[in-house]
Amino acid sequence: MAKPFTFKVLATDGKARRGVIDMPRGEIRTPAFMPVGTGGTVKAMYMDQVRGVGADIILGNTYHLMLRPGAERVARLGGLHEFARWPHPILTDSGGFQVMSLSKLRKLTEKGVTFRSHIDGAAYEMSPERSIEIQGLLDSDIQMQLDECTALPAELKEIERAMELSLRWAERCKTAFGDQPGKAMFGIVQGGDNAALRIRSAQALSAMELKGYAVGGLAVGEPQAVMLEMLDITCPVLPHNKPRYLMGVGTPDDILKSVARGIDMFDCVMPTRAGRHGLAYTRRGKVNLRNARHADDPRPLDEESDCPAARGYSRAYLHHLVRSQEALGAMLLTWNNLSYYQKLMQDIRAAIETGSFDVRGAEITEGWARGDI
Numbered sequence: 001m002a003k004p005f006t007f008k009v010l011a012t013d014g015k016a017r018r019g020v021i022d023m024p025r026g027e028i029r030t031p032a033f034m035p036v037g038t039g040g041t042v043k044a045m046y047m048d049q050v051r052g053v054g055a056d057i058i059l060g061n062t063y064h065l066m067l068r069p070g071a072e073r074v075a076r077l078g079g080l081h082e083f084a085r086w087p088h089p090i091l092t093d094s095g096g097f098q099v100m101s102l103s104k105l106r107k108l109t110e111k112g113v114t115f116r117s118h119i120d121g122a123a124y125e126m127s128p129e130r131s132i133e134i135q136g137l138l139d140s141d142i143q144m145q146l147d148e149c150t151a152l153p154a155e156l157k158e159i160e161r162a163m164e165l166s167l168r169w170a171e172r173c174k175t176a177f178g179d180q181p182g183k184a185m186f187g188i189v190q191g192g193d194n195a196a197l198r199i200r201s202a203q204a205l206s207a208m209e210l211k212g213y214a215v216g217g218l219a220v221g222e223p224q225a226v227m228l229e230m231l232d233i234t235c236p237v238l239p240h241n242k243p244r245y246l247m248g249v250g251t252p253d254d255i256l257k258s259v260a261r262g263i264d265m266f267d268c269v270m271p272t273r274a275g276r277h278g279l280a281y282t283r284r285g286k287v288n289l290r291n292a293r294h295a296d297d298p299r300p301l302d303e304e305s306d307c308p309a310a311r312g313y314s315r316a317y318l319h320h321l322v323r324s325q326e327a328l329g330a331m332l333l334t335w336n337n338l339s340y341y342q343k344l345m346q347d348i349r350a351a352i353e354t355g356s357f358d359v360r361g362a363e364i365t366e367g368w369a370r371g372d373i
């Protein structure tokens with residue numbers, strides 16, 4: 001029998017948890033940052049580099065992969081791990097969020113969502129059952145339920161309708177997923193910025209005894225204070241011994257404050273997207289390499305970093321690459337940024353282990369908030 005999916009909390013510091021998820025394809029040290037690999041690639045990175053910066057798991061995307069190259073084709077080619085040469089755990093989103101944010105002519109009913117591809121306009125239908133089927137064809141290790149994420153601000157009755165639909169879809173996804181010991185299907189808490197709806201959603205999902213829980217419906221433009229308040233309300237209602245994944249978050253400051261409220265897993269396009277736009281994250285703040293003031297600067301981004309991209313190239317060279325739109329510019333800055341995020345998570349895990357998380361929090365990201373240095 002395949003090794004089952006297990007989560008252990010190894011240490012706590014206040015509400016912050018240091019844990020580990022153990023799966024057949026490897027373990028995931030939490031709190032974890034999961035690089036986004038939407039179309040089966042972490043853009044501008046070799047998978048060996050992604051592993052090299054310390055990532056235990058990457059994200060894939062049902063919506064993008066079902067449109068191109070197609071879920072059945074990926075299955076025929078051995079599944080997403082084989083296709084993309086990433087043998088470690090993969091978490092895939094269910095696709096609903098991307099349908100609502102990317103596709104055209106979408107229609108949402110009890111059955112599921114019908115939409116037209118943003119690539120070639122072809123018509124598709126995505127039901128909870130089809131979403132789980134596609135994630136199975138991709139051989140995804142952690143599969144997300146199909147849900148409806150309400151854009152904020154929204155009318156209370158609209159938030160309630162979407163939250164209740166998502167609960168019915170969670171039941172259908174749980175049934176469709178069945179019993180796959182080495183894999184997991186996570187429920188997604190909805191409920192917008194309303195405390196009562198968040199509590200109802202978290203309670204109903206907890207009663208389904210799923211292997212993990214995501215907090216969705218956030219990182220959709222709401223103020224950080226609203227996001228954090230929803231975590232204060234939601235996390236205590238979720239089971240202590242199951243992983244909690246905050247979808248789409250976030251900046252180092254968001255991550256610190258969310259770990260402090262009991263979140264274990266994060267994903268965000270920022271480090272990779274910023275890298276492709278010439279922005280470098282360093283311990284002493286952000287550096288916009290497009291800025292002409294770097295043109296003659298011989299210093300590396302961070303000589304103390306163990307990432308070759310941060311230590312081995314001058315800012316002048318990086319500025320030149322970015323200004324010339326050379327592919328190497330995006331590659332080196334993405335490498336630097338993912339390394340920065342993984343170092344941040346490593347420092348957070350260490351701080352929780354030594355009981356110094358709440359004190360060290362500010363110190364860990366002291367440079368983050370500073371602007372261009």
Ligand SMILES: Nc1nc2c(CCc3ccccc3)c3nc[nH]c3cc2c(=O)[nH]1
Pocket residue numbers: 036038059060061091092093094095096097144147148149188215216217218219220247248249267
């Ligand atoms: N299913 C779902 N996804 C969300 C994402 C995408 C995360 C994702 C997972 C896997 C690959 C890419 C992106 C969100 N991103 C920001 N806020 C988000 C909210 C939700 C949400 O409520 N539900």
